[in-house]
Amino acid sequence: MNAREYLELLHVAERLKDTPRHCTTSKGRTESVAEHSWRVSLMAFFLRGEFPELDVDRVVDMCLVHDLGECFTGDIPTFVKTDGDRETEDSLLRKWVNAMPAELSARMNALYDEMDAQQTPEAKLYKALDKLEALIQHNESPIGTWAENEYELNKTYAFDTVAFSAWLTALRNEILADTLKKIDAGE
Numbered sequence: 001m002n003a004r005e006y007l008e009l010l011h012v013a014e015r016l017k018d019t020p021r022h023c024t025t026s027k028g029r030t031e032s033v034a035e036h037s038w039r040v041s042l043m044a045f046f047l048r049g050e051f052p053e054l055d056v057d058r059v060v061d062m063c064l065v066h067d068l069g070e071c072f073t074g075d076i077p078t079f080v081k082t083d084g085d086r087e088t089e090d091s092l093l094r095k096w097v098n099a100m101p102a103e104l105s106a107r108m109n110a111l112y113d114e115m116d117a118q119q120t121p122e123a124k125l126y127k128a129l130d131k132l133e134a135l136i137q138h139n140e141s142p143i144g145t146w147a148e149n150e151y152e153l154n155k156t157y158a159f160d161t162v163a164f165s166a167w168l169t170a171l172r173n174e175i176l177a178d179t180l181k182k183i184d185a186g187e
Helices: 003-018 033-046 056-065 083-098 102-117 121-140 150-156 166-185
Strands: 020-024 030-032
Touching: 003 030, 003 033, 020 033, 020 121, 030 033, 033 056, 033 121, 056 102, 056 121, 083 102, 102 121, 121 150, 121 166, 150 166
Parallel strands: none
Antiparallel strands: 020 030
8 A cells, every 4th residue: 555545545434423312421521433442442452361362452452443334324323223324335345445546455354255245253342332432421411411212311321242251241231230329310
């Protein structure tokens, strides 16, 4: 890849810095997709010791690239995102990835295929962390920023996704405890 191709890839990815997510930060500022992806990646990095049998570098890679399709479509909250929205996002992402230099394109497509299939422990860990980060962020955001449906979602979301791991299930239970405390306090 030459320097110009590299810069063009970074210019597209930069869009995620300005792509707002549905959630807010602890100070009530709208979070960007890039901020979410960064913390999901950090979550994976921190868990290296808890999942020594996994290729955590590959999990971090998945976390870093998982929302790049939102460069083209913006963030659509999971509870309103349709299959059509997913197809459009995936199509635009794959078109961009397929236009990358061959080696990078092949590596990215392999990651996306693995993430989509959800068959490997690495893909399952990435998906769990993606969902858990959103719950953690909601618990950190002012409760006045929550949509009505998020009270129930924060109680029930992602338990199925973490069921493959006792450690992640324990984490999900801790997140639920924080959710219930937050709701009870009305903070």
